[in-house]
Amino acid sequence: MNRIDHIGIAVKSLENSIPAYEKLLHTVCYKIETVESEGVRTAFFKVGETKIELLEATRPDSPIAKFIEKKGEGIHHIAFDVNDVQLTLNELKTRGFELIHEKPKDGADGKMIAFIHPKSTPGLLAEVCQNK
Ligand code: ZN
Numbered sequence: 001m002n003r004i005d006h007i008g009i010a011v012k013s014l015e016n017s018i019p020a021y022e023k024l025l026h027t028v029c030y031k032i033e034t035v036e037s038e039g040v041r042t043a044f045f046k047v048g049e050t051k052i053e054l055l056e057a058t059r060p061d062s063p064i065a066k067f068i069e070k071k072g073e074g075i076h077h078i079a080f081d082v083n084d085v086q087l088t089l090n091e092l093k094t095r096g097f098e099l100i101h102e103k104p105k106d107g108a109d110g111k112m113i114a115f116i117h118p119k120s121t122p123g124l125l126a127e128v129c130q131n132k
Contacts (some may be wrong), residue, residue, distance in 0.1 A: 001088075005081040005111075005129055006044075006051035010067050010074060014043050014056045021045055021052065023024075033108045040064050042108040053108065077115070079127035085112050088128045090117060104130075 009016040018029050022045070031044045041061030043054040055076055057065035067076055082088040085104035093099060100115035107113030111129040120127045 001080040001082060002126070003081050004050050005079045006032055006053045006109075007075060008037050008053045008055055008077040008127070010071075010076040011056055012073055014041055014070060015125050016019050017054050017056075022070065025052065031109060032045065034058060035106070035108050037105065038063065040108075044109055052108070077125040077127050078128050079113070079129050082128045082130055085114050085128050089114055092128075096120065112132075 012032045014032065021043075022028055027045055027047070029045055032041065033044075034041045036058070039057060039059045039060055041056045043056075045052040045054075049130070056065045057068070064076070069104055073104050089099055089102065089104070098117035098120040099119050101113075104112040104114050107127075107129060110132050113127055113129045114132055116126040116128070
């Protein structure tokens with residue numbers, strides 16, 4: 001794990017949340033992107049080397065909709081930058097971690113991503129990502 005790439009925060013509405021985060025971070029949202037395979041619309045902010053990713057559900061069966069239903073708005077995952085997602089997944093599996101994705105998939109912001117199951121972390125939904 002090289003560094004924390006971003007922190008993902010589940011929100012009910014990007015429209016309502018973006019102005020609040022722009023005010024909090026004193027920077028403008030630089031990208032809004034939908035990842036249809038995950039059922040999310042994302043908004044990104046830069047905070048130094050790290051980013052904040054707001055996540056809004058695009059449909060009722062989206063993992064973000066389910067998360068908000070159970071826990072409310074708030075921190076959803078922490079994403080770690082790695083050199084090679086597949087290699088990292090293989091290593092984590094060898095070390096006994098349960099994976100949500102066995103293979104890297106297309107994520108937002110030009111990344112290949114995969115999630116580690118919070119059962120094995122424990123309690124943290126961890127993402128590993130690399131630039132495409
Ligand atoms: Zn993420």
